[in-house]
Amino acid sequence: MMKSFVRIGLVLGVIGSHLLLNPVSLPWKASSPLLGTAPVQALTIDEIKAKLGPVPVFTITDANGAPLVATVPAGQNSSDTASVAGVFISRQDALKFVENLRNRNPELANSVRVTPVSLGEVYQMNEQGRNNPDDLQFAYVPVQAQVDSARAVMEQNGRSPNEFNGVPLFMAKGGPDDGYLTIQRGEEQVIPMFFYKEDLQGMLTQFQQQQPDLISSVTIQVVPLEALLEAFRTDDHQFLDRIILVPPRETLQYLRDNQP
Template sequence: MKKLLRSWSVGGLATLVLTGVGLLAPLSAEALPEDQIVDKLQQVPVFLILNSEGQPLTAAASADAAEVKVPVVFLDGETAQEFLEQAQQEDANAQVALVDLGTLFQETQSQETGPAPVMYFPEEDELTAAATIQDDFRGVPLFFARRGEDGPYLTITQDGVSSLPMFFSRQDLQTLITRYTQENPGEARAIAIEVLSLEWLLAAMATSDDPQLDEQLQRIRLFPSSEVLQYLRSQQQEQSTRPATSSQR
């Protein structure tokens, strides 16, 4: 597979100054094995903007009191398309590249100069939803639920395996909660929604030395936004109809 992040030059498409986004700094230690981390992440689609040379869009970020230029990773395709329109003013051949989060994680960990930082650009509505749960929330939100403020986490069971679901979409979590409370009406008022950042989760997976936390991390299952999946389906349908449309002309 072509290395999407083979170049980290600051001479990419453009350099942006962004706020309210999460920077994932290099990770060196390892708690969960990399293959387990990748397995959890590979179902999550993310988007990059690449120029004609395959270099990613970069943004200015602060790390260890120094300003660095890091690749921008978008969590939804529509936002990536908006930035693409700006990028194409400088490079007409710029394009949006789709990659799964697991592959991206592997790429950033395997750079010759060491693990490379990236900046995640959250979906605006989800960031707003996260701020209603946790003031001044920063990063890419992951929503999950528990029964009561200090109660057990709301889990799902599939093929006999219990997992802790975390959602990139607040509404997708609500769908799960609604189904749960319909089956357990007496617990409707006891459900509490919490949020943590993707950046924190990735760091914890890679560096935690807490056995209790590691056990919880093992159980986490990430669910990409249903809107993002619908966007991908619509893009695939559009691409599949283009040859037929052009052949009719």
Template sequence: MQVQAGVFISPQDAQAFVERLKKDKPDLGNQVLVQAVSLSDIYQLDQKNEQQSANDSEGLDFAFVPRQQQVQLAQQLLVRNGQTQQQFQGVPLFYAKGGPEKGYLTVKQEDGTQVIPFFFEQGQLQAMVENFKRQNPNIADSVTMEVVPLENVIDTLETSDNKQLNNIVLVPSQESISFIQSLQNSSRQGTPQAPATNRPQN
């Protein structure tokens, strides 16, 4: 029997879940703390779990828990883009396309490489798009914002031979960045760092 573990995109949502757990199941809830874990680590753990579950019936199944506000914004974006028949499912990743060939909008990193940013937060993409339009007024009208589930991106990266996809960079939300910085500051001050929180939940 596989046990499902929630991976919260929003630290606030994760903390709210822990608080509810403390009320409903105090023995378990008091042992759980919120900690930042990279998607890379989650993916590697998930791959190991899939290999283990192929050999036996037990395993840990990770389920991404999106921030509902971003899901609502994703649904609104689908409607705006004429995809009125679709109900958004999964964790939203926002990105932009533009230009005559409707290519991905990219940003240049410090080392000069061009990357394709996919944002967990719609507002961050909006800011990038507005800045791009100011710098490129001649193609501003061609720019569109789009959204895709994180789960679909992971599947595509696993199966596609398109080398351009290797340039995709997932940009964390400002909330997540602030949470990680707070953990780092606490660690520097000698505060014990929280243990992993992705404990199996029944």
């Protein structure tokens, strides 16, 4: 039976206003796509779900909240198929998908809607079906302009832009110790990763006003969301504990304007 999503509630106040460069450099390990070989203990599914819970994404669902599913080939055997639902970072991209669907199948398009859901819930459902190919799988749909920005960042950092695939997440490093740019949340310093490069640039503008002597040392880094989720699942590292994902400002504004 197809599971339904619970519509996400209003999620605001995701980031704080105090910026600083973390004086402690947390190194990346070279042997892993993100952080390194898998150590003893990683985050549990519940811990990952809690970390991803405040991040709204968008799916195409029917009136009951069940996601619209496409059947795609799976594996080397041409007869094998998988059921896949799209998870859109941008609501506008989801709306364009429905509009394109309307041109091909008006009856189906009239029966579906764009629904905001929690990335944490999507992750949990995806993990529950990890070992069962018959269960629903999810494909994250990036914003093409952000993919272009990610590839430009890769090129600026001396890497091939063709190496990047997936949903980009942007963060910043700099200062004397090449530390990660952090924000103060309560009593802890957390490392924000942004879905939109423009949102990170807005934070860097604020940082430049606060510490103009350090802004010249700041560089932007980019990693795929998919690699981060895998690192959450398999790696145990101080860096991962301190990461928060910052939703696009346009998404938060939409929720402010439309959620009861």
